[in-house]
Amino acid sequence: MREVAASWHPLSSGERSVAIEVLVHGPLSRTELARRLNLSAGSLTRLTKPLIESGLLIEVPEAGTTAAEVRQGRPSQPLDVVAESRSFLGFKITEDMVYGVVTTLRSDIVARHDRPLTTHDPAQVADLLAEMTGELARVHPRIAGVGIGVGGLVQDRAVVGESPFLHWREVPLAELVEERTGLPVVVENDVAALVEAETWFGAGRGLDRFVVLTIGAGIGYGLVLGGRRVPYAEEDRGFGRHWIVNPDGPLTPDGERGSAVSLLAIPNIRYQVRAATGRDHTYEEILALAAAREPMPARVIDEAARALGTLVAQIANFAMPQKILLAGEGVGLMDVAGKTVEDTIRAHRHPLAAPIDLETKVSDFHDWARGAAVLAIQVLVLGAGEE
CATH class of the missing domain: 3.30.420.40 (ATPase, nucleotide binding domain)
Structure with missing residues (x-):
């Protein structure tokens, strides 16, 4: 198995740039690839040759190309990867x-x-x-x-x-x-x-400024600037435990009072409902009860929705992303209280601010x-x- 991986030799920085551009955006013609990477035709040929020889890149026929033209190996053939x-x-x-x-x-x-x-x-x-x-x-x-x-x-x-x-x-x-x-x-x-994954192959592909916000067992946050993820310490230790969204919010076992985690993380939503009603419910059951306007679940979900709207607005105000992707196993909140989230976002943004491109991705652990x-x-x- 190691021999398979080793068949791709270590790439130089130039080869890496070419390989990534084709992998993420291909198939690409040599002319387009050179334009994207600001390379001369000679430099591109030098960089692509070892990638083709190693089997990482291949030439593929353009639409409408005849079999005879393919056999002649036309220089204009686009480059692509063999994904399989x-x-x-x-x-x-x-x-x-x-x-x-x-x-x-x-x-x-x-x-x-x-x-x-x-x-x-x-x-x-x-x-x-x-x-x-x-x-x-x-x-x-x-x-x-x-x-x-x-x-x-x-x-x-x-x-x-x-x-x-x-x-x-x-x-x-x-x-x-x-x-x-x-x-x-x-x-x-x-x-x-x-x-x-979302930056290369998903919602953030081709964007310079992009944010991923996840809600589920905890709160996750990722910022992409210049097309590259910005590493930071808190992403590894649990984002949002100290980001106070509502100082008068609930005190829960995880996260500071009124923090994003205390208001939005699924275990803390379940804790709030259990503490108020004496009954344990799954997150899906709480969402259903809130949709049916059961008082306590509805209140907890409404607070969570306002917390999410506040968080999204603050991220947009400071990071100014082109898009925010909301993902994770907790995104069902948007189905039940999406209007509250949207109203809260507007309330925390300048009246003339551009609308936030908020994409919700129904995702699972796969x-x-x-x-x-x-x-x-x-x-x-x-x-x-x-x-």
């Missing part, structure tokens, strides 16, 4: 499940495989990941690498420094999984991986696993993302 030539595994580890996907080189999901997580012992978790890798590799044999997304602090894309969900500290997860699979492994904070696979593509194939 290699496969990548992506895993998202939660407190009680491991979600796995197989993706193409362009991050299209071609298979899913999930397993319950019954222990947090690092060695046993690595055993489970190895078992899942083996099961998926039997059906998809051209696996080039593995990406793993974990909620928490990840160091050097290899060691889980701290994960509150798994109760881990200083776990060398990449090494543990590599030993068991023989494949190269990249480990990253799950929000960072999701932001990278999207987070796909993000981990994209990290593997970036690091293991292209050598990109090493900030």
Whole structure:
């Protein structure tokens, strides 16, 4: 398996720029590629030759090209990647499940495989990941690498420094999984991986200023400037615990009083309803009760919607993104209280401010696993993302 990944030699910075441009935006003609990267025709030829020889890029026929013209190898043939030539595994580890996907080189999901997580012992978790890798590799044999997304602090894309969900500290997860699979492994904070995937292949493709905001078990935030994700300390330790949205808001087990986490994270929404009614409900049940105007669930969801609107408006006011992507398992809030969110956004924006391009993505944990696979593509194939 390692030989497959090694067939792509380490790329120079120029080769990397060409490969990424074609991977994300291709197929592209040489003329368009040179224009995008501000390269001369000679420089482009020099950079693309080793990429074609290694099999990372290929020439593809233009629409309307005849078979005879293809055989002649016309210089104007666009360049593209063979998306199905290699496969990548992506895993998202939660407190009680491991979600796995197989993706193409362009991050299209071609298979899913999930397993319950019954222990947090690092060695046993690595055993489970190895078992899942083996099961998926039997059906998809051209696996080039593995990406793993974990909620928490990840160091050097290899060691889980701290994960509150798994109760881990200083776990060398990449090494543990590599030993068991023989494949190269990249480990990253799950929000960072999701932001990278959306920047390259999703809602943020081609944008200079882009934000990802996730709501679910916690709150996640990612900022992209100049087309590149901006790393920051809090993304690994739980965004929003100290971002006070409403100083008079509820006091919950997680997050400061009235913080984004205390108002919006699913466990804290469930806690508020349970504390007020004495009954435990799932998040989906709370949304349904709020839609039916049951008093306490409706109040809690209304507060959450106003918190989300305030948070989105503040992000827009300061970061000025071209688009904000709202994702995560908590986005059902928009279905029930979307108007409250929109009204709150307007109330916290200048009357002449441009409307916010707010895209809501109904996502599940396979999207987070796909993000981990994209990290593997970036690091293991292209050598990109090493900030």
